[in-house]
Amino acid sequence: MPIEAFIEQDLPQLRDLQPEEWNPLTPVFEFYLHSDFCFPVKYSERGIIAGVGVTIIHQHTAWLAHIIVHKEYRNKGIGSIITQALIHAAGKPGVQTILLLATALxxxxYQKHGFKKELSYIFVKRDEEIILEDIPAVLLYQANFKNELLKFDYEISGEDRSKLIIPHLNETRIVVDQNTIQGYYIPTLQEGPIIARNEKAAASLIQFKHATGITKAAFPEINIHATQLLTDLGFKEYMKSSRMYLGKPLTWQPAKIYSRIGGNLG
Structure with a gap:
């Protein structure tokens, strides 16, 4: 069978599939291999990995990600074969919605597999690091906020991402008002997601994040406050991608997402 489970011994072959503009694949696939909610696969021909992909399952939602075809094996339908295999892997009991982020190409x-575009993500960057005279004061996560933070994330994302978030809680930064979480930033979770209830909390977290030297961000286009806040800091748009879904439309609040987790998790 061309489609098989991706295993640890396959990691060295990822260097031949590495897209130039993407973050290194090896650490991401190591994460997939050690996470019980991730199911990476490979498509091989004569012992050579021609393509890879992964299904990531969060209770009633699933993400398809890192669908990559080796440049020497493109235009042979391999990407479509991998996509169909990942959709099949997402057919676990309870999964109602399958999601992905797609480039224009x-x-x-994905439309041929029944996916529909929901909205666009904007990618912004600035050429130089930000120098702020006054870095906003945000709080380091405290254990008594655990349940509230996970509930807040579910309320905004529409997904149960607790398995993904819990290992990073001790590094999380939060904004609190009247003993209620108004926003969070997780610096150690991929691109550093920011979710906030209001623009004030978002501004504090965005300034705190980008004062550390981070010069890129991506977020739902519908979040006009994110666009304004980052434009004011000198960021400029350089790319867009499409968030697509298959199955039941997800109930979520994209206007409160100020920075995504990553291309594999929204």
Missing amino acids: GEPV
Whole structure:
């Protein structure tokens, strides 16, 4: 069978699939291999990995990600074969919605599998690091906020991402008003997601994050406050991607997401 489970011994072959503009694949696939909610696969021909992909399951939702085809094996339908295998892997009991983020080139491929575009993500960057005279004061996460933070994330994302978030809680920064979480930033979780109830909390977290030297961000286009806040800090748009879904439309609040987790998790 061309489609098989991706295993640890396959990691060295990832260097031949590495897209130039993407973050290194090896650490991400190591994470997939050690997470019980991730199911990476490979498509091989004569012992050579021609393509990879992963299904990530969060209770009633699933993400398809890192669908990559080796440049020497493209235009042979391998990406479509991998996508169909990942959709099949997402058919676990309870999964109602399958999600992914697509480039302009990938979007027509996913449409053929029944995916529909929901909205666009904006990618922004600035050429130099930000120098702020006054860095906003945000709180380090405290254990008594655990349940509230996880509930807040579910309320905004529409997904149970607790398995993903809990290992990073001790590094999380929060904004609190009247003993209620108004926003959070998780610096150790991929691109550093920011979710906030209001613009004030978002501004504090965005300034805190980007004062550390981070010069890129991505967020739902519908979040006009994020666009304004980052424009004011000198960020400029350089790319867009499409968030697509298959199955039941998800109830979520994209206007309160000020920075995504990553291309594999929204």
